[in-house]
Amino acid sequence: MDAIEQRYGRVNRVTRETDIQLSLLLDGTGVAAIDTAVPFLDHMLTLFAVHGFFDLDVKATGDIEIDDHHTVEDIGICLGQAFGQALGDKSGISRYGLSYLPMDETLVRVVVDVSNRPCLHYVAPVPDQKVGTFDTALVLEFMRAFAQHSGMTLHIDLLHGENSHHIIEAIFKGLARATDQATSVNHLVTGTLSSKGLL
Numbered sequence: 001m002d003a004i005e006q007r008y009g010r011v012n013r014v015t016r017e018t019d020i021q022l023s024l025l026l027d028g029t030g031v032a033a034i035d036t037a038v039p040f041l042d043h044m045l046t047l048f049a050v051h052g053f054f055d056l057d058v059k060a061t062g063d064i065e066i067d068d069h070h071t072v073e074d075i076g077i078c079l080g081q082a083f084g085q086a087l088g089d090k091s092g093i094s095r096y097g098l099s100y101l102p103m104d105e106t107l108v109r110v111v112v113d114v115s116n117r118p119c120l121h122y123v124a125p126v127p128d129q130k131v132g133t134f135d136t137a138l139v140l141e142f143m144r145a146f147a148q149h150s151g152m153t154l155h156i157d158l159l160h161g162e163n164s165h166h167i168i169e170a171i172f173k174g175l176a177r178a179t180d181q182a183t184s185v186n187h188l189v190t191g192t193l194s195s196k197g198l199l
Helices: 040-050 069-087 138-150 165-183
Strands: 008-014 018-025 032-035 055-062 097-105 106-113 120-124 151-162
Touching: 008 097, 018 069, 018 120, 018 151, 032 069, 040 069, 040 165, 055 069, 055 097, 069 138, 106 165, 120 138, 138 151, 138 165, 151 165
Parallel strands: 032 055, 120 151
Antiparallel strands: 008 018, 018 055, 097 106, 106 151
């Protein structure tokens, strides 16, 4: 089985701010090798791979001496592009995914439509500006970049929660579960799941 049949994406992105190599196998087992120099993001991407059953390899360097913004956003871009590559013409997939993800006192809803119409609805206020050294506002930047470059419609809503770490972790785990569901092969679908015949 070749890389296309395996639904595989690989992206290399080099700018004056970041240098990122990312590979994604959709039909994996949750194997993650993540090194972004942003420890909290490493943790979140590992959770994303494990709970979505994606094999994900990310190696990134960036201008973190300024802050983590460029690295986090550009990894969102690369992950979105890798999903786009891996899905190809999007034929045969379930297209929609939904996850209600609890994390102790927190409950997050994530809904995905692999629509080829990038859109982000994000209502998930995090109480604290920092979790460790990580700027929690960057979660929104990551999700915006991911939705834009994957071509997905993505809705993320915090239904309730108090602990900032729990909220962000539930968002990433919920994204993993909803995306896994949406990108799964549905043998009842011939071509793309659209009355127009094209996404």
